[in-house]
Structures are given as structure tokens and as C-alpha cells.
Amino acid sequence: MVKMEPREAEVTIGSHQQSNIRLSEAYGEGSQAYSLADFRRKLRMSVVKCTDEDLEFDIIGVDPAIANAIRRILIAEVPTMAADRITLINNTSFIHDKDLTNRIGLVPIRVDSRLFENRNPEQPASSQDTVVFELHIRCTKNLQAAQDSTLPKDIYSNSSVYSGHLTWVPLEGQEMLFAKNPPKPIHDDILIAKLRPGQEIDMKIEYLKGIGKTHAKFSPVATASYRLLPVIEILEDVCGEAARRLKNSFSKGVVEIEKRNGVDVAKIVNPRMDTCSRNVLMHDDLAEKVRLGRKLDHFIFSVESVGMLPSDILVKESIKVMLGKCKSFLDQIERVRGKRKNANGHH
Amino acid sequence: MREILEANAIVYSEADPNWYMEYTDIRIGTPSIVEGPGMIAATTPYQCRLRDMTYFAPIYVDIAYKRGNELVIRNELEIGRMPIMLKSKGCVLHSKTPWELTKLRECPNDHGGYFIVKGVERVVLMAEQLANNRILIDEDSKGVISCQVTSSTHERKSRTNVIEKNGKFYVKHNSFVDDIPVVVMFRAMGVQNDLRIHQMIGTEENIQVAFVGSMVECHKLHVFTQEQALRFLAAKMKSRVFGPQKVEDPLDKAWEAVLSSVINHIPAQPPEYNMRLRAHYLGLMVRRIIQAKYDRGFIDDRDYYGNKRVELPGSMISLLFEDLLKRVNSELKTIADKQIPMMRVTQFDIVKFMKPSTITTGLINAISTGNWIIRRFNMHTIGVTQVLSRLNYISCLGMMTRVNSHFEKSRKVSGPRSLQPSQFGMLCPSDTPEGEACGLVKNMALLAHITINSSADLTDFFISLGVQDVRLLCGAEFSHSHIYHVFHNGVIKGVIEDHRRFIEEVRQFRRKGFLSPYLSVYPNHIHRCVYIVTDGGRFCRPFIIVENERPRVTSEHLEDLNSHILNFQDFLDIGLVEFLDVNEENDALIAVYEKDITDKTTHLEIAPFTILSACAGIIPFPHHNQSPRNTYQCAMGKQAMGVIGYNQHMRIDTLQYNMVFPQRPLVSTKAIKLINFDRMPAGQNVCLAVMSYSGYDIEDAIVLNKNSMERGFGECRVVTSQKCQLRRYPNMACDRILGPLVDASTRKPIFDHQCLDYDGIVMPGETVVKGQVLINRHIPAGTASLDPGQPIEYKEMPLRYQGTVPAQIDRVMVSVNADGETLFKVVMSQTRKPEIGDKFSSRHGQKGVVGLIVGQEDMPFDDQGVVPDIIMNPHGFPSRMTVGKMIEILAGKAAALSGEVQDATAFENKSEGEPVTCSEMGELLQRNGFHFQGKDILTCGVNGQPMQAYIYRGTCYYQRLKHMVQDKMHARARGPRAVLTRQPTEGRSRDGGLRLGEMERDCLIGHGAAMLLRERLMFSSDATEVDICNVCGLIGFLKWCQRCKSSQAMCTVKMPYAFKLLCQELCAMNIAPRLKLESVLSDDNEGIRSTDLPWKMS
Incomplete structure (x- = not known):
């Protein structure tokens, strides 16, 4: 295999397939024995955007396995x-x-799930492992409704049950704990059911700690994913009408047109914005003039939290979980090693 | 109905010539039920369904009859009850608004058209058959041409054949033992003159030559007059075996037979009963045969849809009703005959003997069993009605539009099964089952209409348009090439000179609304006939009329239609559209698109997609699919789970499948809107990726996203119900319900009764497992009459839960059924998530089972983190050629991105000439930052690396089919055995064994695995030990041979019980199978030498 320059640790986006999809392929086989120092040197991170719900950050210089593990x-x-x-x-x-x-x-x-413990299914609910909510709602006719109104929400009261109707029932000691930030639904306007006069819903709901693997409802993210940084290179000047076509083939803001000697010339402005739709390859003349690729070790991470915890905390938590896993793996290796040693000793 | 009553109005008695009874009027009341003696309550279909009752209405008649010498008039007398078709005129749901329907607890989208009999919804299926009263020229396999006419009138059905034998023509008819020379028949009908006969058949030379033989034969028979002819016929009459032999003049009998049963649909009016017209018709039959010999164009196609008629429920029921009324009348007559001569204190009053049950039970039994027995036509059809399939809205709709054919299913014929060109637009080309009923069961197209009978007499109208009665003409004129015969419903009305003008005039009258819109008029230039048809059961469909190269419907009209100023009926009334039947279509030049209109065009199609049925209308882009795929989808759409009605949570069906979160398709068609499928959907839009993933997606298996599933994808509810009644017995005892049985030590109800409330009925909300009691019913132990004061003994007869999987009790209904018994219905439900092995399908006949369920984190994802719900293997495409599905995926993706439902109607393209709308979809995708062709870059969720291939991805509408592993999985180690053979029972429902069949047996033989075979076929099945007497070779018992009266040579042998049974059965039929036993060790033959045996074999 031809050894490539590190600069070319890129996926090549062709018109029918991607090639060079593995980091090992890009660097050449066996060239990269893992070293912590190398990892430290190459790893770079930068946060692009951070709100409670959305987090966008870049991880550069890691193996996809690590990025994927976080995801x-x-x-x-x-x-x-x-x-x-x-x-x-x-x-x-x-x-x-x-x-x-x-x-x-x-x-x-x-x-905040970090304040709770996993509940033993045999044990009754305690304030350490359970949050209790109540939903008690009854639909009635709205006597004050205007004569000519026909909409259910006008002529009945409580015709729709929303998540905002859920009320928190503090268990022993929880009032104190959550005095500042009482548990409540993240969105108050999630429609749960519709009622008509005389109908009633009455229930007690226990919230327990769990993980997304057991059920999707425990998953803290709407989605968490990453994409590789797009690389677009114009190999030959594209001018005039072709430049406008080129601009339209990419996402907004990727290509801009500048006047150079009175001619419109396309210029790559911000390849990061591109969705990698590769529509430029549909135009035969343009296809030859551009090179499309993606940086193999540049991950643009995006985490959309559902809202139980802020996105940045989620990422930290996820790394903690990963560390825990690594630790338990190391422990296991140790245990196996210890056993083997013992066995050898007996012999 | 009134017509039927008029035809059977008067009942006379033979005992008293003065006595009579006459029906003067008839009407149908409003649907009601009888709650008890004299307690009649109005009812609704919903109530009837729940309470297992029949939805029927009383039939009231007014009668006038003689009581003694006085004439009595009685009004509003109930003679029976008529099951009412839902949403028909007599139904309480007729012309109700959606709001009113909801009040009556009906689904506003339900289309009615079925009956409710004993709580079961039943449909009377349409049956297709050959048209009556038509001349049909047929050629048999030997090339012999014959002519057949099936005449059908109210009173009688008969079949008349004209055949050719040795160059002579004969009439073949049921009433006569032999074939009758045709000329004899002419003479019997009163046409005695040879010249006349010739003129009726035709004066062309070749026809005359062909007919000479028949003429000569008649002369040889010395039949020259009508009397001679009738005498000849009288000798050939079939003697009636049944009924009283009346002494009659044989000549009269023959005359009667000719009059009433030979081509009897041609009227011969009293008083003189002139059969001239009939003879003319016979002449035409002969003429057609002769012409068919020269020109094969005369031979009729039996599969041609113009020659087919469909029998509708209305006519089926009127046939039955007339038959039952006749039976009631004859019963009344017998009663009158018996009662009148008896001397009594009170005068004979016929009303006391009228009982409504004959008609009521007759109708109910026919509809509830589907056995249609019409005595007067000797007709016995089974399977006329079927239980309405309520699996989803489409299956229900599909059942209503089904057309059955009377051909035998098992026969291997291709003719009636294949697609007929004349079926275009009337019957769906896709919607037919696979297998034995293929092509015989069909479905109506969206716009097809079936005519109903209109019996108006148009003779005067024809005459005013210049039609001349054939009886006024000498006969020579008929052979002129410009003279056309005019037929109305198979009856000759006369001849016309300028047929073109005549046809045009009739059509104008029809468009102006002076004639029925379903009247059809068309010429047949080969026959030189103009046919005018108004009978019922013809297929027809509407077209836009084109005049002067312009369609009559303009854009203003369409605007009015959209703003509800005009409706379809108005279009018909003002002559913008008209109905053409299959035959008249052949006399029209129909343009499919407006751009195709030329100066010769007469009509324009309303919309080409209407050639499909409701089921096929669901398919997006069906014109891009390989045809059988559309047929498969038509069958599968009926198995998809969805919504069955807005009232589904209030219905109690024995089995109901509901989708929890149904969605309307993102890629929709016009047909979907027309049939309201978007309101009653059966499926969900899924994000689909076409790629291979793991090995669990081979052979059409699909990979499902576990997280989508947990958020509600594919979730369904199976609602079942069980019922029981509390009976009352003749000995005054009745069933009772007891509370739960309490265990003495724990003071808790026993396991079986755990879910019971204190009243002995299950509590809603409980979970029941197999065998647990739902209703703790006890029935009286004996049926003997009781001594008063003695306590009644009861035994347990509880209603137990029968399902294998636990279910939740939703609700319990307590009511009273039609017999006054207390009726319990327990509704149970299971909520099922998809699991491995459950069946899914898209709308393109692409079915597959779930092969693997994968968490979201393992699924491939795109740049935005979007993960597919379903992964489908690309190998499903090349051989199936379902391009429609690929376009659906693309269009679905565009729809999801643009937020607009995309149109996928058959044969419709936004830009004309463009094969598909793909490029438009592509542009939509491009604008949203996706690849033009819908192929995306995905990253593998398992190793985190980008995938080499671009993945075709989009949204697609998926249906969950009713076949679920949970209902099918089955295994058994030990279990019940059949009583007779002691072999394991068969089938899952009986916990049966899995059969090692013949082929599997062959396999084991091939391997030489004798001991395995022995184990499977005997030890694991029905091994028994049998004592064999080695002297006589027969089976003994307890080491004793009853035959030899000894226990000397008894051996115990292991054999299959089935073999033992065979031996004994053979014995029972006087064959003695003797078993000869030898030791397995060859040299040890002690005592058993074959020569010793009494029945030494040679």
C-alpha cells in the first residue's frame, strides 16, 4: 500500500462510492502503533456552540472508535x-x-438523575431512588363558554391533557433537596390525551433511574451524532455561469462568488457548512474541477439533549461512563491475570 | 316489492269459489326489534351488532279477504320481517350527517351495504353470470356451431338451443325428449308458409341453400300445418313425473309448452297468443348460425363483459322474497282448503293463520348461511353471503366491491380467468386473488357502476322514432343491408331504416334526461341490429361528453364542483357526463387525455386512475411496478392492521386488530382521498434505508430500530371477545352466576377465580391467563322436570379465557339477546410490539418478516444523526422490479423535507410526457441539502466509520400485517392424542405434534436411519403392545387367543396402534390379516415353523 501523507487522512467522496474510509488505510498499515503521548499531542477539542439543549463541539485527532463510543x-x-x-x-x-x-x-x-440511585425492584419506593408525579384530571362542561363557540377547548374545560398537568408529589426529604429546582416536565405542552365531559384520568407515576438501552424513554438525547469535516477543493478556476451552478450545488454559505478581473469566480468560503450532498458531481464539467473529501479524524459532534440534563453535562457523564467501563475492563483483565498467576504458582 | 306482490296478489281456495284473499298494498316499516310479546322497540345497527340481533324491519301489507260472506279489509298486517341493508333507504342511517351518525354510534366513514343478522355483519356478494335473453353463438371444440338463448321472465327460466346436425337445423329444448326440426317449430308457432319461413331466415342465396335441408326434412315428416306440428311435438313431450297427472289434450299440452317455455322472453300477448314475433326470433337464431359458418365474427365471446350481468343483493333478495311469498300463499291456500269445509262456530278468518315467521326465518337463514334456495327456478346456490371482513377499512371496502364468478374454481380454464379487454374501467386489472380463485373473483373499479333494472315500456317511443313493427312487414325486407333490427332487452321491437339517426336521437333523449341515464344504445353492424338495453346488472361508467373537439365539462364547471354548487348528479342531469356500458363503449371514441381529442372523439375519460379498484388505488406509482406486485399488494392491503372505524372502541368483534398510532401516508394518491383511506389508514411512514445490515436481513427480512419501536412504531392492539348466555330451560330452571370460590386456608379466591369480582364476572383492568374464569356460570345438572320444593342441582360451566397469551380485560357487556337470554360479552385486549418474525410490508407487494431488532446506537446514522426505522435489503429490488417503491421512497423523502404530501396517483404525471416526477423530487432534495438521487452518506453505528457505499434512503409507508409469530409459534413434547388412532393430534389449536411427513420419511430411508425412523414413527407416536397368537396369526388379548381358545403360542409384539386398528378393521370386513412371527435370531425357530401354520401360503 502506498503510504500517504498525513494531510491526506481524508475520505474521498466519489460519484459512486467513498474510498479511503479507514484511518488505518489513510496512514498506511501498521504505521501507527498506539501511544498515549501521540494521542495527547494530536487530540484537540473546541466547543462551537453550547446551550442547555444543543451542544456542538469538535474532536480532532482521535480514532472513530472513541468518538463513536461517546456517541x-x-x-x-x-x-x-x-x-x-x-x-x-x-x-x-x-x-x-x-x-x-x-x-x-x-x-x-x-x-437530575445523578442525585438518585438505581432502585432494587423488590424494594418499595424511597426518596433516594424515586420521584413521584400525579395526574388527576377530569373534563367538565365549561358553563362560561360563549354561546356560539364550538371548539372543544372553549366549551369544555380540561378537554386536552398536557404534560403540564403532571404534578410532583415530594417524597420524604425531597422538598428540601429540590426546593430550588422542583422536578417538573421539561415541556408543558405535550399532548397526552383528549377528554370529554365526564371522563377522568387519575394516576400515580413513579420515575425511576434507567438507561436508554432498556427503553428509549431513558435516552437523554434526542440524538447525538457526529460528522466528519468536509473538505472541498477547487482544482481549477470556475467562472461565470458555472460558478453559480457550483454555488448552488453546495449548501448555503459554502461557496461564494467573487469578482476577479471582472469575471465571477467561485471561491470556497466555509466547507464546514456543507452537507456533503455531492450534487456537484451531477454536473460533468464541474465534477472534474473539484475534489470532495472529509477529514477522517475531525469529528464535528452535535448533541441534542432532551432536557433532563444539559448537553454539556451529558457529554461529561458519558465520558465518566466510558471511564467506568474502561476501569471495569482493566479490573477484569487484572482478575484474569491474577488467576492465571495463581494457577501458574500451583503448578 | 310492490311488483312482486301484484304478481302474487290473490289467493283463491278450491274449497270455496267465493273465498279469496287479496293483497292491496305493501310497505316496509322502520327497523325495530321485538323485546317481548307486544314490546316492539326501534333499533339501531349498533345495538343489533352488540346484542346479537338481526337488523330488520317489519313488512306490512294491506289485505282484503272474505270472512264468510263479508268482505274484510285489514291494514298494516305484518307478514314478516325483512333484513335491512345498512344505509339503504329503509335504514335509520340513510342520509344522515356525520354528526348524526356519530350520535347513533356509527362510523361516519362506514359505507353500509351489508346486513346484520344475529349480530354478524354479512355481505351479499355480487355474482356475475351470462346475460339472459340474448342470442349467443357458440362453437364447441369440434367446430360445431350452435345457438343458445336463455330466456328469463318473472315466471320462468328456460333455455332454447338451435343446433345443426347433418346440415339440418334442430331445436333442442328441455321440454322435449328429442331434437325438434326447426321448421316444425316454426309451424308450431303458427308460421306455416315455407316462403315466410325462408324470409324470416334470410333470402340471400347462401342462407337459402344452407336451409334447404331442414325444409326438406320437414316435408318428409309430413308436417305442413300448425296442428300437425303440434301433434309431432306432443309425441316428443317429456312426461311429468311429479304432481297430479291432469287429463289434457296432448295438443294443448304441446301448445302450452311452446308458448310458455320456448324462447319465452318474447311476449305473445293474449288473447290470441300470436307467436309470430317468436318465430321471427327463431329465424334470426338460425340465420346467425348460418352466417357464423361463413364469418367467424358472428361467434360470440362468452367472456366478453357486454354479455355478462351482475346480480345485485337487491335482485337476489327480491327473488328470495317472491319465492317465500309464494310459499306463504300456497300455505294459506292449503289452510283455506282444509278449514273452509269444516263446520265451525266462528267464521273462517284467514288472518288468524297468517304467521310472519315463514318469510322472516326464510330471509334470515338465507343471509346468515349464504344458501340461496329458490324453489321455483330449482336454484340452489351456496356461499352467496360472506361475513364482512373488518380487518381494516380497505378489506371491508374490498369485500363490498367484490364480484364473484360462477365458474368452478378447481377447473383449469384460462378463458374466464384472463383479463378481458372489455373489462377496462369496469373491473380492476390488479385486484384479484392468487391461486385457485385467480381471475374468477374480481373487484369493481372506482368509477364503475352497476345498473339496476328499469322496466319502462319503450315501444311507443321507438315507434315514434320510426321503428316499424316486424309483424306488419312481409319479411322480405329483413335481408336488405340497410335495414337494422331494433332490440330492447333482447326483445325484437321492429326494424329501422336509418339506424344512425335513430341511435343519435335516442342518445339525445337520454342526455336530456327523458330516458334513464343507464339506458344503453349501440349498433352491431355485423348483426345489423340496434340494441337498446335497460336491464339491471350491466357494468357502466361515466365519461365526459366531447362535442366539437371540446369536452363539455369546462373549468367553470369544475370550480362549481369544488365549491359544492354542483355535484356529480347535476353533471349527469345537465348532460355534461354520461354513463356508457361495455357495449356502448365500443361505439364511442374515447380520449384518455384532453390533448388526445380529435374530430372523431366522442368522449373523454374522467381520470385514468379510476380503472383501478379501491385496493389498488392505495398503491403509489403502480404504473411503475411489475404487474403481479400490484396484485400482491391488493391481497396484502387487506391484511394490514389499521383503523376499522371511528367506532372501533365501542364495537365488540370476536377479533379485531388495531394499530395504536396509525398515520396517513406521506405519499398519497387521489384514490386514497376518494375512499377516505387517509382518515382510516392502515400503516405508518417509516424512515427506510436500503442497505444490507448483518446477516439477518436475507430473504426479505427487515431490520427494525428498537428505539422507534419503543416510541410506538408498529405497535398494535389485538382485541378479542368471548361471550356467553344464561339460558332458561323448559323445566323452569335457568343458569346462574356465582361469586368466586374462596380457598379455605388462605381465604383468597382460588387461582381460576382470581380475576372475578364479587358478582362472578371479571373485573375490567385485570390480566387473565389461559384457563382462568371470566364468568362463573353454573348450569342446572338435569333437564328432567323438577319436583317443586326440591333444590336444583347445578354444575359448573364457566366461561374461561381461551387465548394462550395473557390479556387485559377492557370491558364487559351485559345485555339481553333476541331470545330474551342474558348475554355477556367480555372484551379483552393485548398490546403487541413488533417482535422477530412479525410480518411487515410496503405498498408494493414487498413483504418481509422482522429478522433483527437493533438499538438506535447500532443503527447507521447520517450527518444530522438521523437513523432509519427499518433497514431493507437491496436484493428485494432487482427481481421484483418494484420501481414504484423506489419512487415512493424518493417522493416520501421529498414530502418529509418539504412538509407537503406528495401525489403518486397512477398514470398521472405533473409534467406530461415526463415518465416520472423524479427530477422534481430530486430538486426538492437538493434544495434541502440532500443528494439529488436520494443517496446519502451514512456512518456505521457499530464501528463509527463512514460507509463506503452511498445508501438510498427515504420514507416509505409500511403496513404491519396480521400474521404475528405470537399467534403461530408452537412446539410440543408430549400432549393430547387422537382417540381413534392414538396418534398425536394435529394443529396448533389442539396442541398437536409436528408431523414427520412422507418426504421427511423418504429422507430418513435414504440415510438408512432405520432406528430413528422406528422411533419417530412408532415410539414417539402410537406404540402399543399387542398379543398375537402365533397359531392363527390374529390378535388376542391378555395372553389368550379367543379364536384358538388357548394361550399356548401367544407373543407380545410392539406395533403402531394405527396398524392394530387396521388389522381389526380388516377383520371387521371379513379379511383376516394374519401375523406370522419369527424369532429375530435366525436359527432359533422353536415352535414356529411356517409349515405348521394352518393357513400355509403357497
């Missing part, structure tokens, strides 16, 4: 609190008990 843990293994046990006292709505509870289960609440 996978974010989706499936960071623990959160979700409705898990529901005591239905009354449900006379049209929605079937099972569907109602399933919908309730998917409503996220703002509780």
Missing part, C-alpha cells in the same frame, strides 16, 4: 429518570390504559 453511550447508557411504574386509579378516557401509560412514559421530566 453510543450518550444514546444508550447515560442514566436518566423516566416514568417507569404507573398506578392507574381511574381512566375513563378513550385512550387505552396501555397507550396512555406508554405516552406518559415518553414525557421527559427535569430531575
